[in-house]
Amino acid sequence: MTAVNKTRLKKILNELAGRGLEQMVITDPAAIFYLTGSRIDSGERLLALYIKISGCFLMINRLFPAPADPDIHVVPYDDTQDAAKILAGLTDNTRALGVDRNMCSWVLLRLMELGAASGYVNASVCADAVRQCKDEEEAGRMRRASHLNDRAMEEAARALRAGISETELAEETARIFRRLGADGISFEPIVAFGANAAEGHHVPDGTVLRPGDCAILDIGCIKDGYCSDMTRTFFLGEVSDRLREIYALVKRANEAARSVIRPGVPMSRIDEEARRIIRAAGYGEYFNHRLGHFIGIEVHEAGDVSAANNTPAASGMTFSIEPGIYLPGIGGVRIEDLVLVTETGCETLNAFSREITVL
Structure with a gap:
């Protein structure tokens, strides 16, 4: 896509109008x-995109290529010019x-100094609300990125072996994505x-994998401008009864949350569906993060699946479902999938097995 998407632009302009605004500057x-x-x-x-009813005006430094699109009025400038003044x-x-x-x-601050408007409003929600619901083109890109993640x-799982370090596997994963x-x-x-x-959210270090260890792999890639994100937990050689127990709980929580997703169901209800299973088993305090985050062009987009968010699910939304249990000094389990909300439920974008895997 190398042209203004008029459908998306119209939706954002409608969001602006609904908030009593006629113009917006986007720098994201x-x-x-x-x-x-x-x-x-x-x-x-x-880098600024100024939008209003009459069209799009893209301010861009001459160092960078501008899109060749008659619907975008390109406003070039040099390093020596006052870019904010041009925007004003x-x-x-x-x-x-x-x-x-x-x-x-x-x-x-410069726009305010120059009197570029009668007032200034954080209007990010206008773009965020539209971006939350993916169209068919975007859904296809999300599927392709998630398919690459499965592969x-x-x-990466085949590379797990006694003696490999976390850093080595992280570096190998990046190479795998490039090859794919x-x-x-x-x-x-x-x-x-x-x-x-x-x-x-452990940062990989020199710790090596030993028999009996659990191994969390949380990885994602970009394909055609869209992101993937998936987590699986593996075990080397054997798995303790305690870790086997929490693996089964996390798997049930993941399945339960995905089973209730459909248009109209609040994000908080989806979060609770997973959390209640873990809480009932006595591990509530060890599930210490939200259930999921929205994803698309960015790996973390506006919106989340948490107790604090009562936004109802809508067709086209894509977000993660990633329950986890983390036991200090012992280890942890997280199973994460991306879902796409459909008209009647949800499509799980990841096909990689969720069954317990002992390597």
């Missing part, structure tokens, strides 16, 4: 990619201006062996 590169199909990393330089010349200073939460403070997990044709990794792989698996 992911949101700009969502609307224009152009992935631009401008570093410290201002585009806006309607008699109206409130929506800005996104990614806007650098130096840009916002990478299979290869991924565009990159969506986050640094989380690899945790033995007692380290009690840390939900």
Whole structure:
């Protein structure tokens, strides 16, 4: 996609209108990619998409290629120019201006100094609300990224052996993704062996895998601009009764949460469905994070599956379901899948087995 997606733009403009706004400046590169199909990393330089009813105006430094699209009015500038002043010349200073939460403070302060608008409103929710529900093209990209993740997990699991370190496996995982044709990794792989698996977001280190250890692999890639994310827990040689017990609980929690997902069901209800199973078994305090996060162009997008979020599920939403139990000094288990909400339920994007695996 290398042109303005008019359907997406119209939806965001409708969200703006619903909040009494007529204009917005988007500086989040992911949101700009969502609307224009152009992935631009401008570093410290201002990249801004100014949208209003009459169209799109993309401010871009001449160092970077601009999309060739008649529906995007490109406003180029040089390093020696005052980019914020140029942007202020585009806006309607008699109206409130929506800005996104990614806007650098130096840009916002300069716009305020120049009187670029009558007021300034955090309007990120206008783009976030639209991005939460994927269209068919996006759903296809999410499926392809998750399919690559399934294949990478299979290869990474085969690399598990006594003596391999967490760092070595993390590096091997990145190489696996490249071999499989991924565009990159969506986050640094989380690899945790033995007692380290009690840390939900352990940073891989020199710890080596030993017989009897659990091994958490939380990995993801980028394909065609969209992210995947999946976690599986493996065991080397043998598995203790305690870890076998919590594995079965986490698996049940994952299945239970996915079984209730359908349009209209609040995120908090989905979270509770998984949490009650773990809590009833006496491990509630050891499930110490939200059940999931939204995902798409970014691995963590606006929205989550937690007790604090009563937003109802809607067709097209994609988010993770990742219950876990983490026992300090012993180890942990997490089983994570991505789901796509459908008209009648949900589609699980990961096909990799959730059965207990002892290597």
